[in-house]
Amino acid sequence: METNPVLAYGAWLAEAPDDWPEAAREAAHRQFIDVIGVMIPGAVEPVTRRVFATVKGWGTGPSTAIGFGASLAPPWDALVNGTAAHALDFDDNFDPAKAHATAVLAPAILALAEAEGVSGAACIDAYIAGLQILGRVGQGVNPAHRNRGWHATATVGAIGAAAACARLLQLDAQRAGHAVSMATSMAAGFMSQFGTMAKPLHAGLAAKSGVLAAGLAREGIDAGLDTLDGPTGMNRLMVGPDYKQLRDTLTHVEHGQNLRFETQSIGDPLLILSSGFRVKRFPNCGSAHRAMDGILTLKQSYNFVLDEVNSVDIYAPVSHLNNLMYENPRDALQAKFSLEYGVACALATGNCTLADFTDEAARRPEISALYPRIHRHPVDKAEGEFPTEVHVQLADGRKLEMAVAMPAGSLAAPFTLDQVWAKLDGCAAxxxxxxxxxxxxxxLAKIPQLPNITPLMAPLAGPFPS
Structure with missing residues (x-):
């Protein structure tokens, strides 16, 4: 068996049969529904409009820029639609890679599929295969890669998108491997961009990179074989010079993140089924969702009102709280990465919706007035070792507590298909x-049966109202 991950992943992408379990096809189908839903309002966000304004003069093409009444060349289309998919932070999370997988994969696949005239079933197949490689690469560099400040959506996402596009183009093993390798030269993105327009741009850049890497590989451009695991491979450069020590001293492994690139059983287990997704209930950073779920459950169970709340203490893994760096957010982008804002919003309104993430909403004095009552307590344990604990102290002396191990929308508490459609309807309103x-x-309901994706993209063309 091949042990070099670039060669192994290229061979698997070229040779794995399209005989996925029906549950895997259904899961992929649902994620297309979910991400297209969030792309609709994402298309009218300022960051997406500015990305479109940047690329619109660089040439038209066959791929639909959602909401703009225009078509672009596939790489620029993937850039625009990928940014839209992540602009609201309402898209899914995928634990093996610690990345927003679908916001990268789907825009890349759709941009290329529209240009190539391939079927909806081929899009589903490319998504499952691309997700598997995205997950395997993520497991090979995480948790340290993400914990040290790399935005895996941008880094691992670019490689997963290249894998998906290589599969869609039916590249042979050598060229698929070169696409995967080439994407490492485009993989970049820091968590220091969180709370700015550059953060959602990361998803667009990764999707664009996937289209470009696969296209270059199809034309015969080769790439190195040691770019994942080699003396100057991704693991040593984007984890650190202590990579081997970290790998060999791991005592707790979550989501298969063992700092090793799996090359012997690449497709087993199938990660779309064994790990699933965290489909978002709220349009903000998923690291806040366990706490927000806990607050809403306690409110529903004990029927307390805001004036009765003396204090809220949140005990959460330090890795979650590191993502939520804005304790006193000043605008909507910062509010998406604020534990205090998410918890205060849940306390005050009983929900947290798209309407809560405008600059005006983020600056509401009745929300910021609650921040002094909310206290964060970092716990130096991984998320699987320590569920988020929510402690609410009421004025009458009652102390309410709840631990939340996994948020609503995860594999532990998945959304129904009706909830997925309802989210789409709400986003499109x-x-x-x-x-x-x-x-x-x-x-959308007929994606697996579509001979091409024109019927899917046509209703999304727009232009949407500003």
Whole structure:
């Protein structure tokens, strides 16, 4: 068996049969519904509009820029739509890679599929295969890669997108491996961009990189074989010079993140089924969701009101709280990465919706007035070792406590298909007309049967109202 991960992943992408379990196809289908839903309002966000304004003069093409009434060349289309997919932070998380997987994979696949005229079933196949490689690369560099400040959506995501596009283009083993390798030269993104427009741009850049890497590989451009695991490979450069020590002294492994690139059983287990996704209930950083779920559950169970709350103490893994760096957010982008804002919003309104993430909403004095009551307590344990604990002290002396191991929308508490459709409908409200909305729902329901994806993209073309 091949032990070099570049060669092994290229061979698997070229040779793995398209005979996925029906549950895997259904899971992939749901994620297309979810991400297209969030791409609709994401398309009218300032960051997406500015990305489109940047690339629109660089040439038209066959791929639909969602919401702009325009078509672009596939790399620029993936850049625009990938940014839209992540602009609201309402897209899914994928634990093996610690990345927003679908916001990268789906825009890359759709941009290329529209240009190549391939079927909806081929898109599903490319998504499952690309996700598997995205997860395997993520397991090979995490948890240290993510914990040390790399944004895995941008880094690991670019490689996963290249894998998905290589699969969609049916590249042979050598060229698929070169696509994977080439994407490492485009993999970049720091967590220091969180709370700025550059953060959602990371998803667009990764999607664009996947399209570009696979296209270059198809034309015969080769790439190095040691770019994942070698003297100057991704693991040593983007984990650290202590990579081997970290790998060999791991005592707790979560989500398969063992700092080793799996090359012998690449497709087993199938990560889309064994790990699943964290589909988002709230449009903000998923690291806050366990705490927010806990607050809402306690409110529902004990029926307390805001004036009764003396204090809220949140005990959470330090890795989660590191992602939530804004304790007193000043705008909507910072609010998405604020534990205090998410918890205060849940306390005050009983929910947290897209309407809560405008600059005006983020600056509400009635929300910021709650911040002094909310206290964060970092716990130096991994998320699987320590569930987020929510402690609420009420004025009458009652102390309410709850531990949340996994958020709503995860494999432990998955959304129903009705909830997925409801999320799409909520995201599309006010942006898609009734006729386009109906046509989109019909096409989304039939993705596996579509001979090409034109019926899916046509209702999304726009332009959407500003």
């Amino acid at each position: 006010g942006l898609l007309g009734a006729e386009s909305h109906d046509a989109l729902r019909v096409a």
